Amino acid sequence: MRAEALKGHLDGLILATLKDGPAHGYAIAQALRARSDGAFDLPEGTLYPALHRLERAGLVSSVWSTEAGRRRRTYSLTRSGGRTLDERRSEWRLLSSAIESVLA
């Protein structure tokens, strides 16, 4: 699936991935690919602008750690991020059901 098709949904997908627990950028990219059976093959670099945007909005928080001598930034869902994820899920269910009824 092309990155363009995911436009507008990437933030929600990242929040959903972090619902399972804290993760760093690479792990989030792998989780997205695995959970979509490889359908979400977006340029992984685009995750970082999105993660920083979500952090500025207070939806995720992050901390540094050191892994094999490398600095690693690990992201977690905040309470506000959890609420936003619930809203996104409800919106998506409404939208997908409406599209399904038109396309079917």
Added chain:
Amino acid sequence: MSWIGEFEEELRRRGVRAATRRRLLDEFSDHIACEQEVRIELTRLGAAREIAGQYAEELATDETRHAALGGFAALALAAIALLVSQAGLGRIGYPGFNHGTTTPLAVIAILAMVVGSQLALVAGTLAAWRALRRRREPTLPSAEIALIQRRTRLGIAAGLTTTAGILLYVVNFVNVLPAWWLALSGALAALASGALVAAWRTNARSAATVSLAPGPAGDVFDDLPPLRALRAHPLRLVTLATLTVGAAMTVVVWHAEHSLIEGLERGGFEALALAACFALFGRAIGARR
């Protein structure tokens, strides 16, 4: 050049600050190292310049909106300083122009307060309003970002003119007005000035991040839909605004001072000031092309 090298160069070219660059580079270095550990030969990161550009555009958009809202909050402090000082003067009675240290200083202070406060109100409100209206968009066109930054800059500069006017007034009438009024007005004006200087710096920092996102800037008619019919006729807009403000001020002063002549003088001054500000700053705030 390596992916990381190209990425860093583009971030630098786009004016992304050193601390933010460092953080991004550390994150991407970790990402690339993870990929190498699992032996994926081709990096899935995407084009370095594109991602750096996307980051800069989002950052510029976010910082600009933040600066506009911060500027508005600082202007609210300036408005409180002006209202408290004027309410105090209303209770103790306005001193005559020529009762202070020098008459020219009194005139300059009053002009700064009257013109500065109105310009700050218009420019600062338009900046904050546009930032709020477009708060959900991750990236705004660079022309739109520049418009919000210009409005914020003008609003803050006008706010500083207002607080400078209050401080000049305090200095000019230091031997005439009561100590409590001088201390309260001076302290509030100084506090608001500090907040405005901080807001100015935030806005200047946001302008340092370069966005190249295409697209047009909006104008004041997007912000105020009832005025859209006047978009093609900016002269009609300024005439309407000038007449409305001039007439309103004439009636208010006529009623307050029981003098039609004084009302006409003040109304005429306000109308002229508004027309002059439109000519000088109309383009900067998107009121005319």
